[in-house]
Amino acid sequence: MRRGEVAVLMGPNASGKTTLIKAIAGLITPFKGRILIDDNTVFETRRSDGRIVVNAPPHLRKIGYVPSDYALLDHLTVWENVMLGLAKKPFSRHEKEKKVRDILEFMSLERYSNMKPPALSNGLKQKVALARALVAEPKLLLLDEPFSSIDPASKPVIRYELKKLLASWKITTIIATHDVEDAFWFHDRVLVLNGRKLTYDSPFLSEETISNEYLAKSLGFNVLEGRIIQIMKPGKYLVEIGKSTVLATSGSVGNKLAEGSLVNIVFPPVVSKLTPGCSESVEVNSLKGNLLEVIERFDHVTLLLEIDSSKVRVNLLRREWEKLRSMVSGNCLTLILPENSVSIIEKRAPGGWNA
Template structure:
């Protein structure tokens, strides 16, 4: 089973429920064969966008293109788009085989074609020997595989997954994440999945779009969004970030001076699109901060800040410190090694940040 790779494009899509805007001027292009994630908090519009692609709701403005054809007015059953719902929506009274065959029977395919395609789909998800069981006799992970087999057996143009792993426990989620990625690679099927879990998106998707308040905040690879967030929301939602509010006081050839409220002036490398003097923010990640005792002489190339530890948490792989610097509280993560004592609350420490890891945010 190898399926067509199609492109999907949203052009200026807007949708409101009554007077409430849910999607605002969404522009997005998903490449053929791409595994693409829609990431955002509850109420961000990500599930609405997924359902809109499936045809379960309609946008009031814009175009929805599959391989350059606008499908906005095509009813859901005629779009040939497969969707796996969060609760799997399996028929409890039917066997696994009959669940998977359901879409093909509806399409009145021949008995031989159904036998061949269902057999292939069950083999693909490793459930051939469970064909005569009912969903209640399967584990959560197996039920999800049945839902996937039922969806891919109709050879859809697109595969849509709505929070596909949220009903599974953590260990199974990690395993299914891997399986999902392998299945998608094997099929070469353009896949869009919705999640609020940044780790899920970062480990599986080729690229992702971050939504908030119905607005597309940023699109890119996991590393691109993590390393170069475009605004405060993306910096805080993709990973953990320290965000310092302040203002740009001067912009030189190579550097930019940034005055942080309650902390002082920091110097960081000038971004490609240099901002004009005025309000903004800078962000950096907790693991990019080194922490040492106050009197140690530090590397001159770093930005050094003196502070005191407010709280310390041991998290196994690393220790997380909350450090008060002036009027600002910063988070610093340090890798844990056996035999290294943690800093106690109240300890006077120095934080070191590489200037190249500081990111200027203008929105």
């Protein structure tokens, strides 16, 4: 990572996000590998036999760490909790008090200094945990699911305050999260950890750069499994999905695709056209599905369809849905995809909901 860079580490449950964060922080010991912080090796194993040759303790790694539950001690005041961040640092009592005073003032927490965590909101608890992590001026800040305990209405404000803080301190930061919204707020670099492997690493987050199934689904794209039955031209493929076929571009897929290759196709929920009924004719880019659910929203509706045993979402303006609903007889609808709206992304093992 570049000094001052903010990286968002995403991934599904049990993908290893928290494990990686804790390994970097020195709270757990990896089986093998090497960890460098500020060009200093803090962990390393010998390649020949896997023996650990370097394993610096957490307090010597110049790390600031905020776990998902903030790990504040309820019987201590805000001042005392922040002071814990300096517990093993070689400063005098006077120096420690000044550092705590300065960080509380910087983060507008002075008036809460004598209060205890149970009396604080989750947003304030997060700020106290951040103050404790930053008071020792770490070289690397690790945040594990920092917004998971924040109510939805408060998240934009808390994200804004954190982004402003990180920009002010210019501190290298890794944010582990499962919420794709964090990637839009802190987008210096987006990483996806899946199957305990790094499957995506890009400074951009856009439709053109999406080549990862987990990230595509997190962004609300629909993902369906299919098989290439014909190469139309370089980068353009005819893909079979059940009894239907669609034209798809290779997108960001780096490996060579051939006829017979199993692939995933991806398309957004807002570019599609829906028509009532399911005719027997088979046309390219027409997918037949059963309507499972209609989710009413303020200005639009989300339709949940089942297509070839997979769940697909389609967003329609309310007036479009009202017009379509008057013509629907039964639960069968035909989804028509614009020619350039379908891309091929990485293929993973089949499974579950496209949500």
